[in-house]
Amino acid sequence: MSNLVTPDLLKSRLKDLPALPAVVAELITSIGNDTVTSDDIAAKLSKDLALSAKTLRMANSSFYGMSRQIETIQEAVTVLGLRTVRNLVIAGGLTSWFTPPASTDFNFHAFWRHAIGTALCGQALAQEIDMDADMGFTVGLLHDIGQMTLSCCFPDEYTQVLLHRQTHDCMLIDAELAVLGTDHAAIGGQIAEHWRFSPVVVEAIAHHHAPAMHHGPGLVGLTHMADALSHGLGLSGLEDEYVPITPPAIWAAMSPKPDAFMQLFAKVENQFECVCQALQI
Known part of the structure; x- marks a missing residue:
């Protein structure tokens, strides 16, 4: 099948x-x-x-x-x-x-912790590089919504995705493509479009793992960077957290100065647990 x-x-x-x-x-x-x-x-x-x-x-x-x-x-x-x-x-x-289905092996607690971390990274990074901080927060929160959709709508198939990732020690998105023929970024973009979000939000979600420069270093690049920073800080709590590779052109376009990066890390880490507690994550 x-x-x-x-x-x-x-x-x-x-x-x-x-x-x-x-x-x-x-x-x-x-x-x-x-x-x-x-x-x-x-x-x-x-x-x-x-x-x-x-x-x-x-x-x-x-x-x-x-x-x-x-x-x-x-x-x-x-x-x-x-x-x-x-x-x-x-x-x-x-x-x-919603309440996660009992049949899924997907770690919803880690998912939301990473989402909150990405939202805070997106907000803080946007402030540093003079972009819309509210948009950075919201798209950071939404960027992996395709993972939730797949784990809820296809729980048996997504269990195979998680097993493939563990067996082959690969990125989740690569396991999704191998097992499902699609990935959470593409599915997330379709969901965002289904919910009638703005085209820039749809694009940021759909392309956050492939921020090619023809999309511009704007919201797609910001979302990709925020995702990478959240993974790099290990905010989900998962032991096997992977940091996606950032294309050099996106890094050059979206990175603040080195000292601002350190301040950003400290700011996000200081905010993170408090926000999770407030949201009951």
């Missing part, structure tokens, strides 16, 4: 995934839209009380060091800023999106 994941087969299996929370999908598509207001976010969150409560819990976490309790979403926006709250809602919504 073939393990190939064809577009038609993927489409038929997507029904196994729960719908992305509407407020999360809307906020992701609103990135770069300066017309979004705190009232818009509060109105959207009022329809999802669980996510609203999680957002406030994160806003009151030690990461932000508030001297007083934040009681409402509007207050959180006033104190923390609209962009920060939008990132909190997106992170909170994605990390509580």
Whole structure:
């Protein structure tokens, strides 16, 4: 029996995934839209009380060091800023999106720790090289969404992928291609397109493992670098973590100065466990 994941087969299996929370999908598509207001976010969150409560819990976490309790979403926006709250809602919504199936061997805890690490690396790196830090955070959080899709929609096949990776001591993306005929980056791009994310987000997710210069050293390069940095810092907690090879042209285009790199590493490591704790990862 073939393990190939064809577009038609993927489409038929997507029904196994729960719908992305509407407020999360809307906020992701609103990135770069300066017309979004705190009232818009509060109105959207009022329809999802669980996510609203999680957002406030994160806003009151030690990461932000508030001297007083934040009681409402509007207050959180006033104190923390609209962009920060939008990132909190997106992170909170994605990390509580669904319960992993019992049949999978995929390590969801490590997956989310790496995703949070990549989001923080993307945010910090974007700030250093004068790119959109919010976009860096969000795409970092989303970049491996194809792994989750494959592990949930194709649990038996993905178990074979994980076994192939272990047996051949190779990168996960190479094991996916060998077993499934596709990989999580391509699948992630299809999912992002299915959710109607902006073309730049779709491209960054789909090409984060192959940031060829014809895509430009922009968001694709930033996502690739953030992924590599998160792997390099070992934030997932996995013992067999691999660091993807960064093309020299992307490294030259996206790297800050050496001393800024050290500050970036320290910043991300100082933030990481606090953010994971707030998100209950």
